[in-house]
Amino acid sequence: MTQPTISAHVAKLEKRFGVELFFRRGRRVELTDFGRSLLETTHRLYDAEAEAMSLLAQGGSAYRGTLRICAVGPYNVMPMVREFRRMHPGVHVSMQMGDSREIVEQVLDYRGDVGVLVHAVEDPRIHCMPYRKQPLVIFCHRDHPLAARQTLSIVDLNAQAFVLREKGSTTRRVLEQVLGRNSVSVRCDVEIGSREAVYEAVAQGLGLGIVSATAYRPDERTVCLPIHCDELYTHVHVVCLKERRQSLLVSHFMQMAELLHQP
Structure with a gap:
């Protein structure tokens, strides 16, 4: 159906029942509560x-x-x-x-x-x-200073630079909550709205990243950090x-x- 035909149908419906279905503001229309x-x-x-x-x-x-x-x-x-x-x-x-x-x-x-x-x-x-229940993993570029460590704790992430998803991301929210409970502060130097883009940014050495264990894909450019934390998971x-x-x-x-x- 063409736009004029649809407009005519809507106008006929509004007239027949004496109701207002849309607010018309110039070329924009918005639904009324009704x-x-x-x-x-x-x-x-x-x-x-x-x-x-x-x-x-x-x-x-x-x-x-x-x-x-x-x-x-x-x-x-x-x-x-x-x-x-x-x-x-x-x-x-x-x-x-x-x-x-x-x-x-x-x-x-x-x-x-x-x-x-x-x-x-x-x-x-x-x-x-x-x-x-889905565990989360923190990963980094293979040349990152933390990559050579055999064991790490959440505290070792203090002052590190991260590549994170946008605010509102569940994974980011879980990380920030765990860091807060452990009095750890990190930097978000790069914020990206795509999981794949975060992975590539970490692979390019722009900072640490965090993804679900199911989403992490081994890559010769990156390594998972040996951090054991029961709090790092989503559901x-x-x-x-x-x-x-x-x-x-x-x-x-x-x-x-x-x-x-x-x-």
């Missing part, structure tokens, strides 16, 4: 339609449809996708990567069916299931809307993730 409420209802309508189509397409145990997954990174979600595809080969999987805030928004806005992120979500609308969670827990594909994915769950 418009947002209606949007939530229509999302549920489309979800019910998709669930009905999945049920109708079901043949024996061969389910059909598309499952939309949002994840903070590929390392935890890919084993889930592999197992889910093994169990339901007829289901198409669509995946998007983003930060934790984006994932929660996508699930709440019905743009994502399930989400995989590295912290618990405290929202009454969200069903949040623990999946696995992977799988989330979906509470009202959609019984939706066909969502419920099967959550059940599969529960089977793979690692305490």
Whole structure:
């Protein structure tokens, strides 16, 4: 549909029911509170339609449809996708990567069916299931002064330069909390909004980095530091809307993730 056609439909809807769905500010439009409420209802309508189509397409145990997954990174979600595809080969999987805030928004806005992120979500609308505890590793360039040490403690990181993700990153938050509890202060000389970019920056000798153990990839340019700290970990969670827990594909994915769950 063209933009003028959509505008005409919206105007007709507003006139028929005597409501205002959008604030119009020049060329920009924003949903009113009433418009947002209606949007939530229509999302549920489309979800019910998709669930009905999945049920109708079901043949024996061969389910059909598309499952939309949002994840903070590929390392935890890919084993889930592999197992889910093994169990339901007829289901198409669509995946998007983003930060934790984006994932929660996508699930709440019905743009994502399930989400995989590295912290618990405290929202009454969200069903949040623990999946696995994930240790973090600190790594550096092979020529870094700390690289030759046989043992290190958190205190040895004092005054060191780090390459960190942006503020709001769960990994960064965990590191800063552990450092704070141990009265250790470090420098953030480089801040980057990408895990891959952080890794490359450390490999170029720009500072220390921290990633999950599952995300660390051995490289001749870098080494993991021998720091043993039980506090350095994140906890992977799988989330979906509470009202959609019984939706066909969502419920099967959550059940599969529960089977793979690692305490």
